[in-house]
Amino acid sequence: MRRVRAALAPYLLALPGGLWLAVFLVVPIATMASVALQTGNLMDGFSQTFNIAIFGEVFAQYHTQFLRSIVYGGIATVIMLVVAYPMAYWIAFKAGRRKSVYLFLILLPFFVSFVLRTISWGFLLADDGIVLAPLRDLGLIPDDFHILATTTAVIGGLVYNFLPFMVLPIYVALERVDPRVIEAAQDLYAGRFQAFVRVVLPLSLPGVFAGVLMTFIPATSDPVNAQILGGTSNTMIGNIIYTEYLVNNDYPAASALSFMLMAVLLIGIFVYARALGTENVMEAAAR
Amino acid sequence: MVKPQVAGAVTANARVDRTSAIELVDVAKEYTVHGEVVHAVKGVSLDIAEGEFFSLLGPSGCGKTTTMRMIAGFEDPTRGVVRLYGQDVTDVPPNRRDVNMVFQSYALFPHMNVWENVAFGLKRRKVAAQEIKTRVGEILEVVGLTGREKRRPREMSGGQQQRVALARALVNRPRALLLDEPLGALDLKLRHTMQIELKRIQREVGITFVYVTHDQSEALTMSDRIAVMNDGVVEQLAGPREIYEQPATAFVAGFIGTSNLINGTVSAVDGAHAVLSLGSDDRILIPSGSAPGQGEAAVITVRPEKITIARQRRDQEVSQVRGTVSEVVYLGTYNSYVVTLDGGAEVTVFEQNAMDGTSTAERGDSVWLSWRPQHSYALRGA
Numbered sequence: 326m327r328r329v330r331a332a333l334a335p336y337l338l339a340l341p342g343g344l345w346l347a348v349f350l351v352v353p354i355a356t357m358a359s360v361a362l363q364t365g366n367l368m369d370g371f372s373q374t375f376n377i378a379i380f381g382e383v384f385a386q387y388h389t390q391f392l393r394s395i396v397y398g399g400i401a402t403v404i405m406l407v408v409a410y411p412m413a414y415w416i417a418f419k420a421g422r423r424k425s426v427y428l429f430l431i432l433l434p435f436f437v438s439f440v441l442r443t444i445s446w447g448f449l450l451a452d453d454g455i456v457l458a459p460l461r462d463l464g465l466i467p468d469d470f471h472i473l474a475t476t477t478a479v480i481g482g483l484v485y486n487f488l489p490f491m492v493l494p495i496y497v498a499l500e501r502v503d504p505r506v507i508e509a510a511q512d513l514y515a516g517r518f519q520a521f522v523r524v525v526l527p528l529s530l531p532g533v534f535a536g537v538l539m540t541f542i543p544a545t546s547d548p549v550n551a552q553i554l555g556g557t558s559n560t561m562i563g564n565i566i567y568t569e570y571l572v573n574n575d576y577p578a579a580s581a582l583s584f585m586l587m588a589v590l591l592i593g594i595f596v597y598a599r600a601l602g603t604e605n606v607m608e609a610a611a612r
Numbered sequence: 613m614v615k616p617q618v619a620g621a622v623t624a625n626a627r628v629d630r631t632s633a634i635e636l637v638d639v640a641k642e643y644t645v646h647g648e649v650v651h652a653v654k655g656v657s658l659d660i661a662e663g664e665f666f667s668l669l670g671p672s673g674c675g676k677t678t679t680m681r682m683i684a685g686f687e688d689p690t691r692g693v694v695r696l697y698g699q700d701v702t703d704v705p706p707n708r709r710d711v712n713m714v715f716q717s718y719a720l721f722p723h724m725n726v727w728e729n730v731a732f733g734l735k736r737r738k739v740a741a742q743e744i745k746t747r748v749g750e751i752l753e754v755v756g757l758t759g760r761e762k763r764r765p766r767e768m769s770g771g772q773q774q775r776v777a778l779a780r781a782l783v784n785r786p787r788a789l790l791l792d793e794p795l796g797a798l799d800l801k802l803r804h805t806m807q808i809e810l811k812r813i814q815r816e817v818g819i820t821f822v823y824v825t826h827d828q829s830e831a832l833t834m835s836d837r838i839a840v841m842n843d844g845v846v847e848q849l850a851g852p853r854e855i856y857e858q859p860a861t862a863f864v865a866g867f868i869g870t871s872n873l874i875n876g877t878v879s880a881v882d883g884a885h886a887v888l889s890l891g892s893d894d895r896i897l898i899p900s901g902s903a904p905g906q907g908e909a910a911v912i913t914v915r916p917e918k919i920t921i922a923r924q925r926r927d928q929e930v931s932q933v934r935g936t937v938s939e940v941v942y943l944g945t946y947n948s949y950v951v952t953l954d955g956g957a958e959v960t961v962f963e964q965n966a967m968d969g970t971s972t973a974e975r976g977d978s979v980w981l982s983w984r985p986q987h988s989y990a991l992r993g994a
């Protein structure tokens with residue numbers, strides 16, 4: 326009896342987590358796949374037709390936005406990395422006793438809703454907003470100078486909104502680096518730069534890795550920034566999915582696009598993890 | 613309870629070549645914590661000779677690590693001068709000082725394997741690849757880690773990690789090696805093996821060792837000279853035998869093993885000895901050279917193993933005091949007695965165990981304690 330219970334224990338322990346995954350992950354994905362393979366419209370109803378061709382059709386129609394999303398997400402992620410690393414480094418090593426204050430400041434924007442924050446940027450950057458209007462009146466910028474409805478505005482919005490998700494994991498990784506290890510590097514004839522490149526940077530890579538994932542994925546699929554800060558030429562795939570679903574009520578197209586976005590991101594993550602696995606990079610640094 | 617271990621230690625001051633390797637001149641370090649000034653080191657002067665095994669010994673928080681870090685260059689002294697081989701290095705960064713440090717926590721690079729850890733310093737100094745290969749191989753041989761080159765630090769035991777830390781420093785052939793409680797994390801047996809190993813390496817490689825420990829028997833057995841620190845100052849700087857036999861202050865006497873402190877007044881000074889009277893028949897003889905003047909109060913120390921315990925008064929020119937046994941502890945090869953003197957002071961006595969395993973006295977017995985005049989030391993600063 327006891328043997329049976331012991332053999333069952335791992336499965337019983339996995340049950341709550343398994344149920345959670347089933348309800349909140351497997352069921353929605355299966356539903357999404359099934360909806361994608363239906364045909365019909367809101368009036369006449371939808372029927373399961375296993376229309377595989379839909380993936381090709383939506384991709385042909387929206388590949389521009391697909392590509393644009395990945396490019397915007399990628400650029401925003403790179404900018405975030407460049408901005409966040411020094412911030413995290415400074416907080417971890419130089420902020421001294423005020424560390425928690427700076428961390429709080431980084432989290433502060435989260436106390437206001439994501440959409441509201443983005444709308445505020447819309448007001449600030451508007452052509453007749455409180456920044457551009459006075460500058461134009463003073464003749465400091467040309468009349469046809471815009472920020473809103475440009476690529477810059479959308480990428481800027483993505484960077485602004487997701488930056489904390491880059492700073493925090495890098496900060497945590499840097500914070501865990503034993504200062505004695507850095508001193509050991511200096512003791513062994515490494516100057517500041519060598520100590521950083523050979524020791525601090527490789528040890529912080531798990532944080533960089535996590536930060537990139539935590540920002541690239543939401544930035545690529547985000548509809549809000551393009552919607553509020555972008556114009557017609559800046560639509561991202563998130564906006565298309567949103568429109569197809571809620572405006573056109575073309576549920577199969579929206580589901581097919583969502584499914585493809587997910588697949589692209591998963592493949593991307595897999596390739597990224599393989600190519601930039603922290604082990605590989607650390608080995609390179611030890612050389 | 614600590615057994616005296618000085619017997620095997622080398623009184624090696626004479627052997628040491630007098631080229632000055634590390635010199636601290638009135639070095640002090642202050643930290644400001646929450647607006648309050650902490651005096652971690654309050655003016656330490658040391659002159660450590662080339663090839664010497666020099667220990668910094670003292671209780672937790674006395675400033676050992678801080679002193680070491682100023683030698684390595686991780687802390688700027690608030691005042692004072694640090695010299696390495698006669699050159700003022702007070703403002704030289706750690707990577708340009710020809711000393712290496714073995715950290716208390718090892719501080720190995722967790723993302724590098726053993727070989728990469730050990731080769732780190734040589735690579736930074738752009739030593740040729742072929743030479744790096746030979747030297748790393750050699751030093752791993754010395755510390756007994758050949759065949760473990762590919763292991764990461766976390767895949768090794770504490771003792772192995774400690775040896776990697778040692779190899780990583782030694783491979784650079786620094787002129788001086790700073791070791792901050794390098795054996796702190798090891799169990800007693802491994803600790804003992806590593807003590808012997810360290811001493812052997814030091815002798816073979818012939819470099820200066822500055823060794824931080826708060827374990828007095830470790831310091832006594834391994835060092836050529838010891839600086840006993842307390843509260844940011846050096847209380848005594850001498851060879852192990854002198855530190856043990858002639859503690860300069862009450863602190864040193866108390867810190868280095870068990871020591872007895874007895875208070876009294878100098879009642880007479882004759883040619884060779886001063887006499888400290890405690891009671892009617894009690895008297896303690898002190899070599900007159902170290903004794904205070906007649907009529908003055910004095911504190912003397914005497915080591916437990918120097919005292920003879922007996923039922924009768926001895927008829928000799930020795931220190932003699934009477935007391936009552938208040939405790940007998942059997943400690944394997946010797947017995948430990950606590951004797952309460954008639955004046956109230958408690959004295960610990962170690963007695964080598966007799967063949968038949970019986971003890972000279974039992975609890976409650978009235979006994980006489982005696983010891984030779986040269987085993988009494990009058991303390992300064994007491």
Ligand SMILES: Nc1ncnc2c1ncn2[C@@H]1O[C@H](COP(=O)(O)OP(=O)(O)OP(=O)(O)O)[C@@H](O)[C@H]1O
Pocket residue numbers: 643644645650651652653670671672673674675676677678679826
């Ligand atoms: N960075 C620091 N900031 C403030 N005070 C410090 C700092 N480093 C050390 N101190 C203080 O200076 C004193 C000496 O510290 P130190 O580390 O040198 O002691 P130690 O002799 O090495 O002790 P242990 O045997 O416990 O390692 C202590 O009172 C300590 O609290």
Ligand SMILES: [Mg+2]
Pocket residue numbers: 676677678
């Ligand atoms: Mg210390």
